[in-house]
Amino acid sequence: MKGYLRLSIWVFIGLVGLLLAITGIGGGAHLWARTTAPQESISLSADWLQEWEQGREHIGLFRGHCQITQGATTWQADKMVVWVESADVDSTVVEDRLVIWLEGNVQEISATGHRSDSSRLLKLRTIAGVDLSVRGRVSDQPAIDDALYIRALKQRFAGTPEAALARSELLQTQLTVDPPALTIPPGSGNSGFANPGVMTPQLGQPAPSMNNSPAPAAMRRVRIFPRSAVPFDVRSFRNENTLPPEQVVQLTGGVTIIVDGIERVGVIDLSADNAVIWTTALGKEEFSTESLQTGDTPYQVYLEGNIVIRQGENIVRATRAFYDAREDRALILDAELKSIIPDQQGLTVRVRAESIRQLSRDTFQARNAYVTTSQLGEPVYRIQSSDIFIDQRTWSPWSQPTVDPETGLLKPNTIPWVTAQNNAFVFGSVPLLYAPVISGPAEDPNIPIQGFTFGQDNIFGSQIRTRWDAFQIFGLQKPADTRWTLEADYLSDRGPFLATDGKYRGLDNYGNSFFGQGLAAYVNDGGVDNLGLNRRDLAFPNANRGIVDAQHRHQFLNGIELQAEAGYASDRNFREQYYEQQFDTGKDLEMYLGMTQRYDQLAWSIWGRPSVNDFEYTTQWLPRGDLFVLGTPLLSNILSYSSHSSVGYAQLDNAAPPPDPNDLFTPLPYYTDANGLVAMTRHAIEAPFQLGELMLAPYAMGEAAFWSDGFTNDSVDRFYGRAGLRANLQMWRVYPYVQSDLYNLNGLAHRMNFGADYGYAASSTSLSEIPQWNEFDDNSQERFRERLVVNTFGGILPNVFEPRNYAVRSGAATGVADPYHELVDDQQVLALAWTHRLQTKVGPPERLRIKDWMTLDLGVNYYPDASRDNFGESFGLFNARYAWYVGDRTSIHASTLLDFFDDGQKIFNVGVLTQRSVRGSAYVGFRQVDGGALLSQILTASYSYQMSPKWISTAGTAYDVGEGQNRGQSLTITRVGESFLVHLGASYDASKNNPGIAISIEPKLGNRKTSPTMISPLMGAGF
Template sequence: MGMLLLASGAAGAGGDGSTDRPPQGASGSVASARPDQASGDLYLTAGTLLSERLGSGQSVLLCQDGVELVVGDRRLASERAVVWVVAGTLAGEKSTPSNQIQVYLAGRVSDQHLKDKSDPSLVVTVLEQGKTSVVKTDLAGAIFLTARKKDQPGDLRSRPLYQEAAAGFLQAGLSPLPAPEPSAKPARREPNEPTAGYTITISPVSSVMPRIQTSVEQGEEIITHMGRSHLTWQEPNDRSNRVNVIELEADCLVVWRTEADPNAKGVSPDGDRKTGVSAVYVSGDVLLTQGERTIRADEMYYDLRNRRALARNVVLKSYDAVRNIPIYVWAKQLRQVGENTFEADDVVLTSSEFWTPQLSLEAAKIRIIDNRKSEGSEVLPSDSDFDVVLRDVQFKVGNTPVLDLPKVHSDRQRPELPIRSVRMGHDTTYGTSVETRWWLSRLLGLREPEGTDGSVSVDYYGQRGLGGGVDLRYERENYFGSILGYIIEDNGEDRLSRTRKDVDVPQDTRGRFRFQHRQFLPYNWQVTAEASYLSDENFLEQFYRSEFNVGKEQETLLYLKRIQDNWGLSFLGKTRINDFVDQVEELPTAEYHLTGQSLFDDRLTFYSDNQISRYRYRYDPDNTMSNPDDYFTFTGTRNELDMPLSAGSFKVVPFVAGTFGYEDGTGFVSTLDDGVVESQDAIAIGEGGVRMSMQPFWCVYPDVESRLWDLHQLRHTIQPSATAVSYIESNEVAEQRDTVDLGISQRWQTKRGPLGSRRTVDWLRWDVDFVWIANSSGEIAGPDHFLWSEPFIPLVNRDGRVIAPLDRRTTGMFGPRQNYVSTETILRLTDTTSILGDAYFDMQTGVMEQLDLGFSRLVWPSLTYYVGSRYLREVDNTLGEHGSTALTFAATYTLDPRYTVVLAEQYDFDYGANIRTDVTLIRKYHRTNLALTFSADDSLDEQRIVLSLWPEGIPELAIGMRRYMELGASDVYY
C-alpha cells in the first residue's frame, strides 16, 4: 500500500508516510479569498494513481480502479476520478495556505453525508445521476492520498479520462484544466548525439596518495592517476527523469577532459572534482558498480560522451528479482556499441560464482538490446523488454556439453529453444514416464502475441501409451480464456481408488477438449462461452485428478450477464454433450437480482431475486434412477424488505420476505425428512425475522507482562451477533426450519516485537455459534453449519451434478438440520508456535460430531513440524463409510546445510489403515537440488519412488514427476 501526502504549509507537517507536495504558488497569487473554506483534511483512496505536475503550483491526479473521496462531512465514491490541485494562499489578515480542488468523478458515483450538517465550502454538481459528478472546494487542511499502485508516467493530456474530465469541468461551469507548462527537464538527446562532458569525482582508496601526471594533446587534457582510486559520476537516463550513479574503482586510471582547469590543485583525501570529462580508461582489478549490477574486469575504456565502452576479461554480477537468484556473466570481451546495445565474445552465463559451474550456458557471441522505455513505470522490468541473440550455444553440466545450438534468440523468459520442460519418473500406474512440454509459438515459427501462453505436450507412459495435447491461455484488456486438448492411445488400466483398481478403459483412444472464453462488452455486459468434451467418464479422474476433485463442473454453456450498480441481469443456456454424466440442461435460464436498494432515504432496504428456467434432467443411460427427460419450466421469486435500526451500540435489522415457486414438471414432492407426498406445482413461503449485531466492546489490561508467553499488555474484545427467522408455507412440500443463531466472537490481542516497533497481534481468537432449529431431523447427519445468515433451503439446486430426487432436501448444503454448538479457536503462543482447533457438538443427541486439534511449531533454524488429530462421527450413509479418527504428522528438518528431510504421515485409527506416507531426502548442491522421495498412497493402493533434480530458481529445467511433486517447493525447505 503506497501512501502519498500532499499538504500546504504547516497543515500537513504532522502527516505520516512519504511526502510529495504539489508546487506552492507565489505568495498572494490568489486574486480573491472565499469566505467559506474547508478547514479539515481531504482523504483520497484509489487503486491506481497517476500524477503529473503542471507548473505554477498545479498538479493533476488520475485515479482508477475504485476511488473514495472524504472531505468534511461528505464521502464520495466512483470507479475513476481526475483531481486538479492548485496550491496557493488566501488573502486576509494573515496569508493562509490553501488548496483549490476540482474533482471529476465517473462511473458508479455515490454521495453520502456523514453528518446532518452540510459544509457550504463543498459544491457538488451532478452531471448525470449516478454516473458523473464534479466537486469543487477550497481546502485549508492537508490532502492525504492512498494508492495500491502509483506512477508518474509523464504527459497525461492524451489520456481519455483527462479529456473527459476537462469536458466535465466546462459543463459544470468551472475552470478548465490548463495545459502543462514546460518543465525544467533536460532536453532529450538523440541516441548517438555526444554530450558536452561530465563532472566526475576522483578519490584515493587508501592513505597512499596516487601519483598524478598531466599532459595536453590536441586541446585535450589527459590526467593519469597511478594508484588505486575511486571515481563517481552521474549519467542522465534518457528513458526517465532520473540519473544513474556510476562508481568505478581501479589501480590505474586515465581521464580525458575537453577543457583544462587552471585552478586545479591536485587530488586531496576529500576527492577532486573534474569537469568536462569525455572519457575514462582504467586497469588493474577494475570494479564498476551501478545499482545492484557490478562488473569486474582487467581493463576498461568508457567513452562518456557517446556512451560507448570496451572491457576485457569481464565478470558481470546481477540479480534476477523474479527468480530470486544471482546471475553471473563471464566474457572475454564486453562492448557497449549503442546506448542500449551490448555485445560480448566467449560468454558463460550461469547462476553460480564457481569457476566450473554445475549448470551453465556458453556462447561464442551474444548481443543484448534493452528496449525499456521508462524506468519506474513498473516495479520490475518486463521480460519482453530484453532482446537477446546468442550464437554457437552450448548447454553444459559441469564441463560436459549436453546440447549444441547454432543460434538462440530469447526475450529472457521465452527462449528460442522450443522445449519448455522435461519430467521423468516411474510408478505403478503409469510405468516409466517421460513428459515434455514445448513452446507452441517456437514450434510454429511465430512470435507469441502479448498476453498469450501456449504449450504443446508430448508424453510417453510405459504402461499406458503415447499422448499429446495443447494448452493455450490468453488474456487481453477486454477478454481472456483458455483452450485445452489432450489425446492418448491408452493400453493400460485405470486405478481410481483403493476399491476401484484395474478398471478396464472403455476405448483405447481417450482424451478431452475444453474451451473457456470470457468477453467484456460495452455497457457492463459480459459473455462467457464454455465447451467441455470427455471421451469417457473416468478419463478426467485418472489423468486430471486435481481438477476432478476440486475443479468446476465440465459444462457446455453460453452465459450473458450485466451487472451495474446494485442490480444484475443474466441469461444462461447450458446443454449436455457428454452422455455418460447426469446433468441439468438449462435452455434457457433468465435471472434478475436487485441487492440493497435504498427506499425512503435508507429507512428501508429492498432485495429481490428472480429466476425463470426451462430445465431438463439428463441421466446416464446406465443410471437406474432415470426418469423421463422432458423439458419443464421452473420459476421462482424471493423478495425481502429490511428496516435497519440503531439502538445504542446495537444494530438491528428486522426483515420480512416472501417466496413464490412454480414448476410444471414433477412439481414439489419432498418434505423436510425426504418423505414423498402429493406433488404441488405452485408453492408460497413467507418469512420474518431479525438480524442483530453489537459494536465490539473491550477491556484493556495494561499491566499484563509475560516474557514466557510473549505478552505485552492485553486487550479483550467481544462482539455478539444474533439471527432469528420463522417461516410459514402454503404446503408441507415447501416447509422450512425456523432457526435461531447466537454467535459470540472474541479476541485477546497483545503487542509483540522489538521495543519501538511493536505490532498488535491476535494472541487468542475464539468464536462460538449456538444454533436452535424447529422440526429438526431425526436422522443421524454430519456437521451442518449456519452459513451467510441465511438458513433458507432454495426451491431448486442449480448444481448439475446433483439432480432429482437429490435436488434440494437431502444434500444438507443449505442450512442446519439439528441443534448444535460449534466453536473455532487459535492460540498463538509465540510467533513460532500455534495451537488451533474446532469442534461441532450435536445438542440434540448429545454427541460430538467433529473435533479437530492441531499444534504447529517452528524451532529455529532447522525444524518445523505439525501434529494434528481429526475426529468425525460415524454416519450410516449406506456407502460403507465409517467415521474417522485420523492422526496427521508433518515435519521438515534440516540435518545440515546440505541435507534436509521432509516427512508426512497420516493414519486413520477407525479404518485401521494408513492413509498416506511421504518421505523425502533433499541434497542441496550449489544452486542445484537433488531429492529422493518415497510415497505410499493407500487411497489409491499405490507406491512410488521419485528422483527429482531442479536448479535453484529455474523450475523449467527440473526433472521429476509433475503429477506428484511441487517443483517450486524448494523454497519451503530452506
C-alpha cells in the same frame, strides 16, 4: 392451466420488483436545489475514487461512469482527475474552485446541445458546495505516480507560468524550450486549459526552462588513484597529430580511474594493471590526478590486464577494454558482466562473452556468450548464444513510474531484459536444443527445461517426466505476468503423455484488465485406471484420452465483466486418475459464456452453459438471465429492499453410468431427465433498528417459482415465504495489565457477540416434488455420493444423510441471492451463535497491531417442530471452532459438528501446527467422521525441515485408528545445489496399493519461489 395462471401471477410480481429496482424508489437518489452559477452546487459521481490532500488542494482520481453536474449542464467520461481548492470570499461565504481533467468518451450535455470529445479540461466554481457520490471502492492512498494523474497534471499546467511550480510533479525532459509569450486575462488566474503551442515534458527528462538563458553544461570530475599501495608510473605527452591536439597519458603498475558528476551516467570505476587516456590537450605537459571538465570534453580510456569496471549495480571483468566517457560507450574483450536484479533479494545475472559492447548506460551487446544466474565459473547448464543484448524495459502493464527520492522526479520502473540470438541449450559440453531467438527478463536465465523426473509405481509403471518453458521452446518473447509450460512424459504402463498449461494477466488497449488460465492434456492410454479400494482395475471406453480446462475473465471499467470457460474430459475417470488434486479441490469442468454488470445495488447477468460431459450432473442453460437488487434503502433508510429474479431455458439430464460395471454407481435421486422454462423471483424486506445495545432486524421474504417440467413431466410451481427476526448483541471487556512473555501477551481484550435468527417458512410445494436444477455439489462430491450408497449403506441412503434434507436444515438457500433456490421447505428454526475473541497487541511499541490470541465460535439450531424439521430432536447442527495462537509460531485448532438424533453425524478435528521460520514446520492432527455405518478416525502427521543449507526433508503419514489400517506415507529428501535441486522421494498409497519411488532433477531457474515439492519456503532468498 392452473400452473400457467400462477406463472402469470409470478410474472406480474417480478415486473413490479424490476420496476422498483430500476426507478430506485427511496434508493438514495439525490436532488439539489439549483440557482444561477456560481451559486449552483457541483455534484461529482463515479464507480471508484482515490483521493488525497496536497498542499491546499484536495485531489481525486475517479474511474467508471464519471459524471459532473452543475445547473443544467452535465459532463460524462470514463475517468477524470479533480483538483479542489476552497477559498474564503468573505467571512460567511466559501468558494470552491475545481480544475477537472476528463478522459475517455467525454460528453457534454446541456440545454444548448450535445458535444463529444476524447478528453477535455474544465474549470468550475461554486459557492453552494460540492456533492460527492461514489458507488464502489474508495481509497485514500496518494497516486502521484498514476499514469492518469501524470497526463492530467501535464495538461493542467501546460503553457502557464505555474508550470515551474509543478516541477516536482512533472516528468523530466532533456529539451530546453523557451515558452511563448503568455497573455492571461485579468482575474483568470491559472486557467488550466492546455496550450497546444507548448511542448509538454516527457518521461525521464528535466522540466522546460522558464528563462531565455541556456542551461549550463554538465561537469565531469576525473580522479586517478593507485590500485594498491604501490604507486603507478605515469608518462604524459601532447599529441599534435590530431585536430584539435590531444593529451595522451600512459599509466602502468596498477591504476584506478573514477569518473563521476554526470547525472545520466552515474559513477564509473575503472581498475586495471595498465591504462592509456586520451583527452583534451593540457596547457603544458603536466599530469594531474584530479581534473574537472565539461561533459562534452573528449575522454577515452584503454585498459588491459585484470580489468574491473563498476557502474552502479553492474560489474565487468575483462582482459582488455576501451571506454569513451563522453559518448558513454565501451568495448570489452574476454569479459564477464554481473548485474544485480532489482527487487529480487540480491539475485545476480552473469554474462560471459568473447566481447561486450556497452551501447549506452543500461544497454549491452555480448558476442559468443552465455547468460546464467549460477555463480560457478562455467555452469553445468547454460544458454550459449552468438549474440546477447541486455537493456532496460518496462515489462509489466501494471508497472507505474515511481518517484526518485533524490530528485523528487518520476522515473520509470524497468528491469534488465535479455534478447539472445542463435541459441543452444548446453548441458556440460553437449548441445541439446536449439532456438533462433530467446527474449525475456534477465531474472529468468531462459533455460527451457524446468524439471526432469524418473519414477516407478504400480499405476503408471516406469516414468520419464519432463517440463519445459514453451516460450523458450518456440523462441517467443514472454509477456509479463504470463506462464506457459509444456509437459512431455513417457509412462510405460499407459503410454506417451503430452500436456500444456499456463496462466496470464494483462491490460488491453483500452486499459481494461483480463486474466485467465488453461490446461490441455492427451494420452494414448494402454492400461487401466486405479482409483482406490474396489476401483483398482477400471476399464475406459477409448484409448485416446484427454482434458481441456480453460477460464478467461475480462473486466471493463463500466462494471461489465465477460466470462468464458471451456471444460471437457474424454471420460468420467480421466481427471481423477491424472489430475486427482484438481478433481478433488478444483472447479468443475464447464462450457460457459456469460456477461455480468454491477452498478450500485443493481447487477445483471446473461449466460449460457451447454453440457458436453454426459457423465456429470450439469444442467444446460440455453440461455439464462439473472437480475439482482441488493440493499436498496427505502423510506429514508427505514427499510432495506433486495431481490433476485431469474429466467432461462434449461435441460436436466441424469449422469450416464460408467462403462465398467465394476465402477460403483447409484444415480442421485434428486436429478431426472427434464427440460423447459425455469423461472424464479425472490423479494426481501428488512427493517433494522437499534434498541439500546441490541440490534434487531425483522425481515420477510417471498418467492414465486415455476418449472415447466418435473419428476412426472408435469409443470411445477411454488410460492414460498419466510419471515423472522434477527438479533445481535456485542459485549467486551479490556484487561490492560495482563502481561506474559511466555504467551506473548501485551494486554488482553475479550470481545463477545451473541446472535440469533428466528425464521418461520412455508412452501406451497414440497421439495420432494422438485428436481434439483441448480447443482449444489462439486462433481467430486457427487461421484463420492454415487459410491457411498452402495459401499457404505448397502444400496439405500438413510434419510438423515440425504443431502437436500441437510441443506434445508442448515438454511443453505434461505438468502435472497442464494444460487440453488430449490433447497427450501416448510420450516421453523431458531439459529443461535455465540462468538468469542481474546485479542492482544503485538509488534514494536511505535507500531502495535491487534492480533487474535484465542478464538471460540459456538452455534446450534433449535427446531420447535422437531418431528418435521429435525428427525425428532429439538436441537441439532451443534458446531464449534476453537483456535489458540500460543505464539507467533505455534497454534492449536479444533472443530466439531454434531447432531443428536440416532445415527446423526459426529465429526470433530483437532491439530497442532508449529513453524520455525525457514527451518521447517510440523503438524499432528486427528479427525473423526462418524455417522451410522460410516466410521473413520484418521491420525495424520507431517513435517518439513531444513537439515542444513544443502539438505531438506519432508514427510507425511496417515493411519486409520478406527479400522487399524495404514493409509499411506510419503518421504522426500532434497539436495540443494548451485544449479539443481535433486529430489529423491518414496510414497505408499494403501487405498490404491501403490508403492512408488521417484528421482526429480529441477533446475534452479532464477529467483523462482515455487517448487513441485512444495519446499520453496525453506529455500531462502536464493531460490
